[in-house]
Amino acid sequence: MAGIRFSGMASGLPPNIVEQLMEAERIPVKQMEVQKTKQEDKLKLVNELETKVGDVTKNLTELTATSGFVDKKFISGDTNVVDGTVDPGKSVPGDYAIEVIQLAQKPAAISNGFPDKDQTQIGVGYIKFETPDGEKEVYINGDNSTLSGVATQITNAGVGLKAQVIEDRKDQENPFKILISGLGTGKDNQVNFPKIYLLDGDQDMFFEESRKAQNAKVKIDGFEIEIPDNKSSDLIPGVTLDLKSAAPGREIRLGVKENLEVISGKIKSFVDAYNAALDFIQKQSKLQANAGGKPALGPLGGDGMMRSIENSLRRVILNPQMGVDTPIRRVGELGIEFNRNGTLNFNQEKFNKTLNADPGAVANFFRGDGFNTGFVATVKREIGNLMNGQFGAISNRKKGLQSRIDQVNSRIETKERQLERKEESLRKKFADLEGKMSAMQAQQAKFAAMAQGGGGG
Helix, strand or coil: CCCCCCCCCCCCCCCCHHHHHHHHHCHHHHHHHHHHHHHHHHHHHHHHHHHHHHHHCCCHHHHHCCCCCCCEEEEECCCCCEEEEECCCCCCCEEEEEEEEECCECCEEEECCECCCCCCCCCEEEEEEEECCEEEEEEECCCCCCHHHHHHHHHCCCCCEEEEEEECCCCCCCCEEEEEEECCCCHHHCCEEEEEEEECCCCCCCEEEEECCECEEEEECCEEEEECCCEEEEEECCEEEEECCCCCCCCEEEEEEECHHHHHHHHHHHHHHHHHHHHHHHHHCCEECCCCCCCEECCCCCCHHHHHHHHHHHHHHHCCCCCCCCCCCCHHHHCEEECCCCCEEECHHHHHHHHHHCHHHHHHHHHCCCCCCCHHHHHHHHHHHHHCCCCCHHHHHHHHHHHHHHHHHHHHHHHHHHHHHHHHHHHHHHHHHHHHHHHHHHHHHHHHHHHHHHHHC
């Protein structure tokens, strides 16, 4: 019956009378939808606030790690001679001097030249090598005894050698040679290239020149030592040196220093996240223009949850840290202080000065015992309480708003069902009214016609 529509009303009522009546009946529904929208907007804001509050602790975990406040950088007077990488947790700040007398090298040998690399046959037989693991033989078969084939067979033989064909244009007629080298540097990886036994080849092959394996030689703080590789993590504590080129007679200055930029950057990330949460709260507590034109607080302005969060955030900055092995008690001593607008300022110069003077004290202040004491643990505990899914202020506020939204949705659904039944009832009543009015009008017309007929007789 809800599909009944009236085209012309015998009663003289508007044809959309039911729609007009139902529009008035739906006013309470529209009011409830407005209420629901307000609650949904608040829930969105609470979710946004939850994200911002959670971001406060996002960067703090790194501060409690071993390298949290022990970040260092490596400095070389000439990275073309020696470079390096530093382990912040193991390195010790200081200055060093190094002289690279010679680089470590692999054993290698180069053959005589050939006119091509893939046509001339060298022959069948074997090549012997004296390696640290004893004498090794590589058998060369006749299926592929060109330079390229021999190089492949040596590399694939698993004897600790690799071979490649190179082009040396010093000899225009025979530019192609085999270069064979060991896999490791240092005297312990020495290889000798004494014997080549190949028969029935188009051209003889022999080692034209060989080079012995050698250790790297360096002077560190005036003392000469030998190392088997061009990389070493034993010369300077916590630093892996990479020897790039020999520079005998030239001393290169090296240094390990606190990387203050990285450390202060971690603190600044925390301050920025902290300020983002406080700024959000402050904006909600300020008068804002609204649709009615009259300024009002933000949707969450004056909310008890907002005051609770703000108090917690301020408490972790203002309260002293107890039970930590450091003379530092408040973050204000590290240049993290409130300014006039209620957010934090980070005085990087003051922080760096304190860090330089006593990096251990700064680290202990933030780290504490890693669980219960220390600034990081305090912040995490406060934030964790606010966001706790069972009793946290944010969680409770979200549950309350969602409950109100669900209740309004339920009332709207109930009201919509009532309105649907009412509309159906109204349409039936007006349909019945129209039927009766039409019958009455037809009867009146009939009487009128009869009266006109009698008068004419």
